[in-house]
Amino acid sequence: MLKIEDLHVSVDNRPILNGIDLEVEEGETHILLGPNGGGKTTLLMSILGMPRYEVTQGHIFFKGQDITNMSLDERARLGIGMMFQKPPAVRGVKLAQIADIAAHARGNNIPVAAVAEKLNLEEHLDRDLNYGFSGGELKRSELLQLVCQNPELVLLDEPESGVDMDNISLIGNMINELLRKDKVKGRKVSGIIVTHTGYILEYVNADKGHILIDGKIVCSGGARDIFDEVRLHGFGRCQQCQ
């Protein structure tokens, strides 16, 4: 599904990723852990194709196609979707508008109202996109858009950050559904999740985990093993390992 080879990425001419190799198979979910500034968000943004993130070396392949130089919107239309950690507010554009566009793109036919109901967002549909939304509402707005987009590769940037305990199970279950539902149809969805707290692992059965430090993957293994290692020992042993 996704293959990354020797990826180097700079932001504003400052190198952030320094040679990432990563492969995510169809239907697999990987988690990314690492200290702040290690490059986790940069890796997701680079896969997504955000213009600020300049690939200086290496390649990104998605569904066998080299997408390294492909534009952001082309990648989205190819099946890559992102749940942003801090999405911007877009005044004048309604949540319903963008959800509806995504729900009917790429041959999708997703019932927006039903998804909004599941996420307790019915009353937010006519509001300006993300404008004045609380932390939990922002995450649910992101999930609504993502479910409507129906991507094959789901990138989740700290989906549990800023979310209260009431919202976390709702969000966790929805993410689990997002990652699993296409298995039912025989089409496999893959995911990469950046997480600090690991709460999301209570809802999502992740396959593999990676630790990113200073723009490099320094350790990989089973998701739970990697998370337990970090929970018990922090990133200190990873740095020694590096």
Next chain:
Amino acid sequence: MSIGLSYEEDLKAKAKNAINKKAAYGEDIDLSMFEEPDEEETVDELSKLPREIQEAAIASGIDPTEASRSGSFMQLDHTVIYKNIQKAYGDKLEIMDINDAMARYPEIREKYWWRAVKVDQDKYTAFSELHPVHGYFIRVFAGQKVDKPIQSCLMLQENARVQNVHNIIIVEEGAEAQVISGCTLTPQVENGLHLGISEFFVEKNAKLTFTMIHNWAPEFHVRPRSAALVDDNGVFINNYVLLKPVRSIQSFPSARLIGENSTAAFNSILYGLGDSDIDVGSKIILEGKGSSGQAVSRAIVNDSSKIYARGALESVQDDSKAHLDCRGILMSPKGMMYAVPELLSRAPGSYLSHEAAIGPIAEEEVEYLMSRGLTKDEAVSLITRGFMDVKILGLPKMLEDYISKMIEATQKESM
């Protein structure tokens, strides 16, 4: 009679004195450059007008079938070619040529004529008084709620002419009405001048929503002069939509809220295209106890256009409040936008406020929408369409949808 003559003489004298008085804002227009238009034939149905005239009218919000309107008025060049009130509304309102109205109701001249707008405001008001005019007289009778909009269309089909109109709308006590006024040109008109005097009188407990849609040409000049007087509990909503290029337009309509708890809202949607020089403002004067107002402006500056978005709030009443909200998007490095909010208070208890912002379309927002699969053009279009939010106009859904489609068409043409 002698009082009437003296009022008229006084108006003429003031107009003569002001005939060379430059307007406070906007390019000074040489009025001698334009001839007066010819007379035209009247018609008995709007739908019988030539196709290009109908199309131009439709583009400025006019429904030639009249199915969705309570009444219609149309002036082509210098002739009132059509006026009609739908049967169901015959006892609710009247629509007349302003000259016929003053002949039938002589009291109009002293009671309303130049009572909201000053005859000697500038050379354009003076010219209008000193030259033959037409225009509409619309009166909604006391207590009548007119649920379908009244439409008026002022159109020019000749080059290098000055169209000179003077309109009066009276909404009597407890009445409600919406007027949609389309001012436009046939496709062959390249240059000319439109002078439009409009005086609005909103009586006690009455409500008037006046929506003006302008469709001009790249070499055409426009100088509207409008003002409203609003009585106790009266509501005046003034909407202005400009989506086509114009050589220059300068307009600064005002509302004097003289009645207790009277309110006014000015909303404008401006799209600067080509070399358009657009200077549009609104002024709310708070005089009545409990009066309040709001002026909202949304402007997009494209190409080499210039937009001056002015807003003025003036208060002499302690128990009053008003707010200005002006936002602009500068899409072209050759364009210019100047937001000019002015607050003037002579009443310690009055609260006046404003917010103004001019900026580009945020790249972050465009990229965010692109990450959902929209192309860059689609994302920019969605954002600008949302920015030009027609809901601010407070119109019925049918008109709202109509103006939304016009904005969409303008965006497609400009991208």
